[in-house]
Amino acid sequence: MTNRSRSFNVPDKPSLDGIEAKWVDVWDESGVYHFDRSKSREEIFSIDTPPPTVSGSLHIGHVFSYTHTDTVARFQRMNGKAVFYPMGWDDNGLPTERRVQNYYGVRCDPSIPYDPDFTPPAKPDPKKQVPISRQNFIELCERLTVEDEKVFESIWRRLGLSVDWRYTYATIDDNSRAAAQRAFLRNLARGEAYMAEAPTLWDVTFRTAVAQAELEDRERPGAYHTITFHRDGADPVRIATTRPELLPACVALVAHPDDERYQSLFGTTVRTPVFGVEVPVVAHHLADPEKGTGIAMICTFGDVTDVTWWRELQLPTRPIIGWDGRIVAEAPEGLDSPAGREAYAKLAGATVHTARERVVELLRESGDLIGEPEKITHPVKFFEKGDKPLEIVTTRQWYIRNGGRDPEVRDGLLARGRELVWHPEHMRTRFEHWVGGLNGDWLISRQRFFGVPFPVWYPLDDEGNPNYDAPILPEESQLPVDPSSEAPRGYTEEQRGKPGGFIGDPDVMDTWATSSLSPQIAGGWERDPDLFDRVFPMDLRPQGQDIIRTWLFSTVVRSHFEHGSLPWSTAAISGWILDPDRKKMSKSKGNVVTPLAMLEKYSSDAVRYWAASGRLGTDTALDEGQMKVGRRLAIKILNASKFALSVAGENTAADPAAVTEPLDRSMLAVLADVVADATAAFQDYDHTRALERTERFFWDLCDDYLELVKARAYDAESQEGASARAALLIALSVLHRLFAPFLPFVTEEVWSWWQEGSVHAAAWPSVEEFRAAAAAGDPAVLTATAEVLGIIRKTKSEAKLSMRAEVDRVTVRGKQAEQARLCREDLAAAGRVTELAFETSDDTELRVDVALPETEE
Numbered sequence: 001m002t003n004r005s006r007s008f009n010v011p012d013k014p015s016l017d018g019i020e021a022k023w024v025d026v027w028d029e030s031g032v033y034h035f036d037r038s039k040s041r042e043e044i045f046s047i048d049t050p051p052p053t054v055s056g057s058l059h060i061g062h063v064f065s066y067t068h069t070d071t072v073a074r075f076q077r078m079n080g081k082a083v084f085y086p087m088g089w090d091d092n093g094l095p096t097e098r099r100v101q102n103y104y105g106v107r108c109d110p111s112i113p114y115d116p117d118f119t120p121p122a123k124p125d126p127k128k129q130v131p132i133s134r135q136n137f138i139e140l141c142e143r144l145t146v147e148d149e150k151v152f153e154s155i156w157r158r159l160g161l162s163v164d165w166r167y168t169y170a171t172i173d174d175n176s177r178a179a180a181q182r183a184f185l186r187n188l189a190r191g192e193a194y195m196a197e198a199p200t201l202w203d204v205t206f207r208t209a210v211a212q213a214e215l216e217d218r219e220r221p222g223a224y225h226t227i228t229f230h231r232d233g234a235d236p237v238r239i240a241t242t243r244p245e246l247l248p249a250c251v252a253l254v255a256h257p258d259d260e261r262y263q264s265l266f267g268t269t270v271r272t273p274v275f276g277v278e279v280p281v282v283a284h285h286l287a288d289p290e291k292g293t294g295i296a297m298i299c300t301f302g303d304v305t306d307v308t309w310w311r312e313l314q315l316p317t318r319p320i321i322g323w324d325g326r327i328v329a330e331a332p333e334g335l336d337s338p339a340g341r342e343a344y345a346k347l348a349g350a351t352v353h354t355a356r357e358r359v360v361e362l363l364r365e366s367g368d369l370i371g372e373p374e375k376i377t378h379p380v381k382f383f384e385k386g387d388k389p390l391e392i393v394t395t396r397q398w399y400i401r402n403g404g405r406d407p408e409v410r411d412g413l414l415a416r417g418r419e420l421v422w423h424p425e426h427m428r429t430r431f432e433h434w435v436g437g438l439n440g441d442w443l444i445s446r447q448r449f450f451g452v453p454f455p456v457w458y459p460l461d462d463e464g465n466p467n468y469d470a471p472i473l474p475e476e477s478q479l480p481v482d483p484s485s486e487a488p489r490g491y492t493e494e495q496r497g498k499p500g501g502f503i504g505d506p507d508v509m510d511t512w513a514t515s516s517l518s519p520q521i522a523g524g525w526e527r528d529p530d531l532f533d534r535v536f537p538m539d540l541r542p543q544g545q546d547i548i549r550t551w552l553f554s555t556v557v558r559s560h561f562e563h564g565s566l567p568w569s570t571a572a573i574s575g576w577i578l579d580p581d582r583k584k585m586s587k588s589k590g591n592v593v594t595p596l597a598m599l600e601k602y603s604s605d606a607v608r609y610w611a612a613s614g615r616l617g618t619d620t621a622l623d624e625g626q627m628k629v630g631r632r633l634a635i636k637i638l639n640a641s642k643f644a645l646s647v648a649g650e651n652t653a654a655d656p657a658a659v660t661e662p663l664d665r666s667m668l669a670v671l672a673d674v675v676a677d678a679t680a681a682f683q684d685y686d687h688t689r690a691l692e693r694t695e696r697f698f699w700d701l702c703d704d705y706l707e708l709v710k711a712r713a714y715d716a717e718s719q720e721g722a723s724a725r726a727a728l729l730i731a732l733s734v735l736h737r738l739f740a741p742f743l744p745f746v747t748e749e750v751w752s753w754w755q756e757g758s759v760h761a762a763a764w765p766s767v768e769e770f771r772a773a774a775a776a777g778d779p780a781v782l783t784a785t786a787e788v789l790g791i792i793r794k795t796k797s798e799a800k801l802s803m804r805a806e807v808d809r810v811t812v813r814g815k816q817a818e819q820a821r822l823c824r825e826d827l828a829a830a831g832r833v834t835e836l837a838f839e840t841s842d843d844t845e846l847r848v849d850v851a852l853p854e855t856e857e
Contacts, residue, residue: 009754010641027758072685074760087156092452092511100137105120107132118133138449149170159599171452176514177452177514181474182476192561197394214510215381219378226293238370240296244359250277250318253270262281318332327352398507398509404442434549456471457471457502484506520558540572541572603634605743606627644728647713649716659726666778668770671730701735706728781819789830792850809834810849810851812837
C-alpha cells in the first residue's frame, strides 16, 4: 500500500447500473486475468475447472459453485500467484446428441452415406426426424455446440469469472480427442484397458452400454409372482420373482448355503415350469433367506446379482433380451422340448412388459402360478438419463481397470484418496465408499455417435469376420483418428468391410473417459510440455459432491496410471442448490432456475454474494432475500467509499505513521484481526467465513467509526484530523481488497476512483501494511466508544428526537469507561453531547446515563 497522496475521481451519483459491461470490457482489454506462464511451478496456482455440459443452459447451481472457485482464484492472484484458470466445455456424448436431434429434427443412421450439401429441415419436427449420415450428424453437433458455448461464455463474463479466456478447451475438439486417444492407447499397452464380451448394463432406449457410475435407483411398482419348479417324484419348489418373463433365461435356482429348508436340494436339479428346462439348485452366500421364499432363480441376466452368481458359479448363458429391449426371435440353447419352443414362440419379438403378461398367462394355464401376483413397490435400476429400466445383455465392450476386480489397484486408489486434501474433509468418505463398493471395472465404451472414437481397427479374415484379438492401432503421431472415416496404415478405404480388409471400431468413449483427462487436456499434456510442467499436478479440483464417483474418481484413476500421482493436491466440493421447498434442484425435477434474470435484477455482485454465503459441502437454498442483502452491501460500498474519500480529501496519504489517535489505532487493531482471520479462512478454503468477517467489520465501520470520526476528519489543520483521514484511507484500501474476491465489479469501481491499476491485480492486504499503528491500538477502545454512542442514539430514538438533537450530559460508568474516555471529543461530536463524564469502576457492564434537554410542556 503506497503512502503518497492521490487525486480522486469520484462520480456525483455512484450506481450499480451498467457496471458489469463497463468492467468486463476493461478487464478484457487490460488482460488483468491473463496467466503468466513465465512463472515457475512454485509461483503458479492452477485450477482444474469443471467443463459444464453445453447442451442446454446454465442454471443457478453452476453460478453457485463456480463463484466459490472464482473467489479462490482471485485470492490466490492477489497473493502473488500466477493463476492458471481455464474454462472447458463438455460438449460430447448423449446430451448433445439429444439436443441436436430435437433442435434440427434429425437422427443419425450410420448406414447412410455422407451428404456434403445436407441442410437440416427448415421446420424441424422432433417426432419425424430425418435420418442422416454419421458425419453429417457430427457436423450438426459441432455447429450447435459452438453457439451454445458463446451463450455460456457471455453468462460467465457477466458473472465476473476471472477466467483467462485464451485458455479454453472442449471435450470433443482435436486436442481433447488426441489426448483421450493417446491415454487410451497407453492404458491398452500397459494392460489397464481391455476388451471383453460380457454381461453389460444396457439402456434399451438409447441402445448403449451404461457404466456403474451412471446408475440410479428409482422406485417403481412391481409384483411378486409365486411359481413352481418341478422335481421327479418329489414336491415342487416354490420361488417368488418380480420378473417371470425371464423364466426362459433361467439357468439355476439358488439359496443360501446355511438355509436348512433347502439343504436337501443342493446338488439336484429341477424343471422350469412351462419351458421344461432342467436347471441345477446351487448355494451362494448372496441369496437372501428372508426374501420371497428364500430360494430364487438365476437368469442370464435379470440384475447385477445374477451376473455375480453366473460368474462365480460358472453357469451357462441363456440370454433372451436383445439390444432393442425385446425378446429375441431365436429360442436360447437349452429350450429343446417342442412344448418349450412353442411357448417361447409366443414371446419372440415382444417387449419385456408384453412378455411378462404372456408368461403369467402361460403359468396360469399350466397351474404353476400360485395365487395372484402380490403388488409391491421396489427400487429398479435406470440409466441416469434414461426413461426405461436397464436390462443386462451380453456385448463386446472396452473397460479400464479401476480396482473393482483388482485388490492391488483398489488399494492404490484408496491411498490416493487419503493423499488428497479434501474440503470439507468428510467428503473423503464418499470416495472411499465408492471405491470399496465397486464390483466391476470401468466400462468406457458407448454405442453412440458424437464422442471420441476408439482409435482401433480390426482385420477381417477371408470370410469377413473380425479378429478382435489382433487390433490395428495407430501411432501416437497420427492422433486424433476416426476409424469410421479413415483407413489404417497399410489399407485403403476400398478394403473397409470386405474379406481380407478391415473394419473400424464403431464405438465412442463415454464422456468421463475424456473429462477424466481435463487436467491433461487443459494443461497441454504432450502438446505443450512447457505449460504442462508448470501447471501439473494442479492445485485445485472444484466440483459437485454428486460426481465424486464419476469425475473425481475417474480423473484419479487416469492420473494414477499415467503419471503415478494425484492430478491435483486439493479437492473443494460444493453442496447442492435447493429450491425454496428445500428440494435439490435438477433438470429431471423441472425445478431448475436459470441465472440471467437474477443477474440482471439484482446485479452480478449481489448474486455472487448469495453464492459465497454458502460453504463448501453445504446444501444451500436459492434465496433472493440474500441477493437483496448483497445488492444493499454493494450499494453501501459505493456510498461509503464516496463518503470516506470526500472526508479524507485528495491531499491525504494512507500513511500509518500519521495515525496517532486512540480511536483510529483501535479501529486498525480490529481491522488487523479481520485481515488475519479472512486470510486464514481463505487458506482453509472457507470463503464464507472470510466474507462474514469482512462484512461484519464493514457495517460496524459505517455505523460507528465513520460517525465518530466524521467531525475530526474534516479538521484539515490538526494532527488529530490527519490521523482520522489516514486511518480512513487505510481501512478503505484494505476493505476494497478484502471484498474484491466476492464483489469484483463494485470493488473495481470504487478502487478506480482513487487508485491506479486494478484492485484484482493489487496485493492481498497484509497486517504488515499498518502493523505499527494497529499494534499501538486497543480494540476495546472502539468497542466501548461504539457502545456508548449506540446507547446515546437509542435514547434519542426512544424519545423520538433527531440524531442531531443536543444532549446535556452523558455519564459513562464501568471498567470500560476509561477506554471510552480516550475518545471524549469524538463521542461528544458524534453524539452532540454538551458534557461527558467518566467514572471507572469494577462493573463489567458498561453503564451509560443520558440526560436529554428538558422540553417545554
